[in-house]
Amino acid sequence: MNFPEALAHGDIKEVFKDVFMVTGTMRNEFFGSIWQFSRNMVIVREEGRLTLINSVRLNDAGLAKLDELGTVANIVRIGDMHGLDDRFYLDRYASRNGSTDSVNFWALPDMGVDENSTSAPPVNKLLSIDGEMPLSNCSLFVFETTKRPEAILRLDRDGGIMIACDALQNWVEPDEFFDAATIEKMREIGFFTPAGVGPAWIQGNEPQPGDFERLSKMSFKHVLCGHGEPLLETAQADFKNTFQRLFGIAS
Template sequence: MRLRPQQEEKLRDIGRVRHAIRLGYHHGQDDLYYRDHFDLTFWRQAGSDFYPPSADQLLREGGECPVPGGRFLEFSCSRFPEAVLWLPFNGGLLLSCDALQYWGSWRGCNWCGRCLLRFAGMRSGMQVVPAWRLRMGSRGRHPWQGLQKDFQRLLKLPFLHFLAAHGEFCADNAHEAVFTAVNRAFPKLKGAA
């Protein structure tokens, strides 16, 4: 998302922006602007080409990460590329794009937006987004079986905090909230602890 010029100045005041990371396939409309404007290294998964630019560095599970100690987890069974980024700071921070979202309230959403979110199956709290699950599940008899395995791997990461491209920051109890959301989305998921 493109910042207003005043916010861009505040970002520059913090320090030099060196990297931008695309975690979700359907995001990135302003990535080209940021790469060119800040002369940064742009990371994305192979095949995450819904928007330009091409990757300066490919995001791979088990591969390099621009944040020391951080690591990527890719949704290996989704129809479109999506990943999360785990950072080891302050008990662990999980960053997501669309797959997981935390909505503490509907502040900041207008009436129409609130209605559309609710119509799409969104609720307050942590959730595996219903529309994301439908769009990303594989075709066939068991469309979410692969996604279940990806969430099992995600739940093995130690994290206390969570932030996504949508919603709000979830502090201190994020792993428990994600565990509950995953079990609600995939009730037959085994060994998700």
């Protein structure tokens, strides 16, 4: 099977104990033109088993580093607008482990195929608020008003770590994975905003304030987003201010 190629990416970095993040490249056509920008994959290790969230295909050297961390056991899609590299990881690690059911693929009900994918990976674990989780001490926030499924994972450690996809972003400035034309377009739209809510995600999903009122009541200190830098220590207060500004939610 042909998979999307591995594009430029950085090193896998440990943000918290056994919680890692790697930043890579997304390049595709959006709104009638080619865009190139960065995206993040989060890796969580538990007892030698790895869970990949917001998958980003790594090159051979990156895959070797990933394998040094542990054995890939879970692929988790929490945003409907991501998922380009899910099938690559499912195929690679099912083949390496010798069994198609040795790697679980988690997604929300009704989560569709990313527009850049040729076929949908088989989902064998559905994410739900009261259901089984891919990680221990983990809970799920699900947006209820969006047009496309989206969720956030909360790890109950280090004061609360939220792992988001497109809804919560922390693009402060463009990084080395952008091209110049995309930087210009994204500056005009307002993507580069600390503790932001993705402008394209808002446009495509039309979320209502009630979702963010529920989200603002959750307790957390840190957010690892699908786009941008980790937001550490002050994440809850920073995002509450954003929700107030965009949706009128009381801080």
